[in-house]
Amino acid sequence: MKFSKYFLWIGLALMIILSFYLSYLIWANPTIEGQTLVEETEESQVHDEEEEEDYIAAEDVFLPIKAVYKTEDQIQASNTENLLEDLQADISQASFNSLNVQSYDSTEQLVQQTRMSDGIEMDYASSFPLEKYIDFFNLALANEGNEEINSLTFQLVQIDFTEEKIRFINKDEQLSAEADIQSSLDGIKNILNEDSVDWYDVVQDERLDYFEYFNDQPVKLKKFSYIASSRPYTVFRDSFFTNPDNLRSNDDTDNLNIYDGSESMVIEPDNQRVDFQGNTSEEEEFDPYTDSYQYIRKLGTNYGSIRFLDSMQNTLDYHIFVEGFPVFSDTEEGKFSVEFSDTSQEDQRSVEIQANLNMIQVPIPSDSEIEVPSGKEVLEDLYYTGADPEKLHSLVVGYSWENIEDTGVVDLEPAWYVQYGNSWHKSEDLMQQLQESEE
Incomplete structure (x- = not known):
């Protein structure tokens, strides 16, 4: 019995001590709750950063489609994506003096003034704005306030090793913009000589085209086969809608309709087509390249390598690329077409995106x-x-x-x-x- 009273007094003492300790934690150290919130916020930020990392970088989307390496005795071309990425990364780290724009009276004169014997040339399938190239690839090329440069488009980028210049050539309008390269070209030259690059021999025939280089002999390329599947429509919903969490749907028809007040998306199950329609704000100056990229970048790696191919008026087409080559389809698989048009409201522009749920998988x-x-x-x-x-x-x-x-x-x-x-x-x-x- 005495032992029982002894243990009872010990238990009461421990409970009192515990009570004081808990009171101390609550009143004397109130930062615990704040620390928990910070940790949750940090975890949320990390999660958001991880989602941001899933976005496609602009420098990957807007790569040129081909590189041509020209020396005194050989001309070779490559579509290797890693090569183009590495070349662009090295060019982005280079330093230049100011750009100078020059117009020519004829294509022949443009060819004569931009001819090089040692260097590389990177091609786009259609005209690309110089201002956006400088912006997307973060080039140290001065163009602020220069309207002539800001309005210039080009199809070819030249890095002339002999004259140590960068040139942007518009073959349709007989224009070029060039600047001296003030940093070493060794990094670019080393990239061109890496063993992992797939080169093929090309020739130029000015009777057919002044600027194009083509394989002179037939070449054998791989034929690929894939198991295809339909991607969930939620990939497009989450990428295209401004507020994907607050949407309504209507499946009373053959098609699935998803919409909110100003945006809508129709999915046709028979052919897997997707048609999104919405509006973009014109608070800032309209730029179809940046504005369309905001939709494409959110697709992340769900569709493999997605890259810009061409622009026609206010429509930009993005395609999936396989082994460095664009994929074409009669039913628009692997293609993302973004079209902008005017609306009745001054501060808005309508956007329509056409795509397809079908995708190559395995x-x-x-x-x-x-x-x-x-x-x-x-x-x-x-x-x-x-x-x-x-x-x-x-x-x-x-x-x-x-x-x-x-x-x-x-x-x-x-x-x-x-x-x-x-x-x-x-x-x-x-x-x-x-x-x-x-x-």
Whole structure:
């Protein structure tokens, strides 16, 4: 009994001590709650940063599509994406003096003044604004307040090793902008000589085109096969809508309609097409490149490598790229088209994005190859069948998306594609159209 009273007094003493300790934690050290909130905020910030890292960087989206390496005795080209990324990264770290814009009386004069014997050239499939190139790749090129530079577009970027200059060439308007390179070119030269780069020999024939370099002989390129699947529509919902958490839907029709007060998206299950419509604020100056990129960047890596291919008026087209080559499809798989147009309200502009839920997913191992004819031969055939040189803007190798019926398998077959007028065509399809129009 005495022992029981002894333990009871000890228990009461411990409870009193515990009570004082808890009171101290609550009143004398009130920072605990704040620390917990900070930790939660920090965790939230880390989560947001991780989501931000999933976005596609502008310097990856707006890469040129090809690099040409020219020396005294050899001309080679490559579409290797890592090469283009590394070259752009090195150019971004270079220092330059001020840009100087020069206009020429003829294409021949432009060619003569920009001809180089040792250097690289990077090509875009369509004209690209110099101001956006400087912005997206963070180049140390002075252009602030220079309207002539801010309005200039180009198709070719040259790094001339001999004269140590960078040039931006607009072959359609016979313009060039150039600046002296004031830093070492060794980094760029080392990148060009890395073993991992896939080079192929090219030639130039000024009778066909003053600026294009084509493979003179047929080449064999890989044919790829993939198991395709439909991506969840929520990927587009979360990427395109301003407030994706506060949406309504209507599935009473064959199509799925998602909408809020000013934005809407229609998903067609039969062909997996996606059509988003919304508005952009014009509080700042309209820029279709930056404005369209704000939608594309949020897609992250859900669709592999997404890159800008061309712009026509106020429409910009982005495509998925495989092994450095754009993918084309008759039913718009792998393509993201962003179109802007005026609205009745002064401070707004409407935007429409067309895409497709279908996506290549799992590669099927294959050693199959397809022979692609020389670009020189394709260009000669196009002119022979009546192609108008004024309408023929670009000629690139791309992968044709071919759905194998009832299998869920997609074949990607290499072929030449032509930007003719305002659309892209497979070269043999365009030749057939041209021949039929003459009959």
